[in-house]
Amino acid sequence: MAESYWPVFGSKSSESGIPRIGYLDWYVPRLEENRPHNLSLNGMQYEWDIKDLMKESIFEIANHHIGTLKDPRINVSTRENVDVERVVLCHGATQGLHIAVCAALANNNQNNVTIAVESPCYAPIVQSPQLFNHEVIKVRRLQPKENFGHWRIDKQQWLEAIKKSAILMITPILNPSGWDYHDDDREWIVRTCKENDVIIIADEVYLDSKRRHSEYLPFYELGDHCISINSLTKVYSLGTLRYGWIIASPDIAEQARRAFRTLGGMMGSPTLRIAESVFPELETALDKVQEYREKNLPLLRKVLEKFNISWNEPSHGLFGAFRLPHGINAMDFIDRECKQYGVLLVPGNMFEKGLDEWIRVAWSIEPLSFEKAVINLEKALFLAISQKTSQ
């Protein structure tokens, strides 16, 4: 068991080898408990009827696809309205991170570079470059004062890090706060990286929750030095498929294609065939994102309001984060009071050391289950707060 659960910065040491993905050491055993009220899932929980979508073709899933299916990149290039040569498919966004790092450094003549990674984050973002012996330094997105509005960047600190780095890795819709960049920060990041010859790798797995809104702005649109990574995992509820994609400039995409063939070989036939039948239906998942948001969020707001918990709600996405009152420790809360009422959430310190009192809560489950989960969350909060205030 890891002693700490947050993402590890720095570089791989010969002593301890590859750093652990600590949050999985914490999370997997709790998922195995099958708690009935799961508010920890940061991806949509929508059940596709694959049999109905695929009909008889379901029996062909294990057959070879080459020569039978159209170029599988076309689904992504059409949906995003980009040239097909800019698209590289891969086995999920997590693999996309490794491929993007390799592609971004393909023409760099140094063996090891410094890479700035935004924190808080999903641990594989910061730990992937360490597999290749690169050094990773931290740039932070900061909680807003008074807990209201965007999480912002400290431009001075980011500038110093960018000047030392070859790559900047970011998660525009931040995990765990759910907040996207302030327009001014996004514009500054893109411009400053361009001026300093830094390639941006943006993990955009949550971005499609904004697709129907005017502010939808993937990084690949912002310059040849920007790489976007996305997948069917989160917004489209198909993590099991391991279907992801990278969109980059034609030159970087060509390097990414070579890196994918080196690291991943080929996409699997079942993955491509299922994706082929799902792509025309992806709007259904976006309808569900909207429905869950409209139905679930009012219930959550009401409970948090009851306890006077300040709730900085992101305007899009599937999850947000709040600070527990009275200094309650999030890991203890989840393992005691939440467990007692069958509720699972994720503690903030899975994403950044120091977010010990923060909880990530997702509204990604269907409304009837969400309603029951929130009733139990209320009971758990009531118990934890009463115990803390009676001490």
Ligand SMILES: Cc1ncc(COP(=O)(O)O)c(C=O)c1O
């Ligand atoms: C920011 C981020 N990127 C990527 C992933 C995983 O994506 P995939 O399943 O496509 O590898 C996660 C999962 O939690 C995530 O939070």
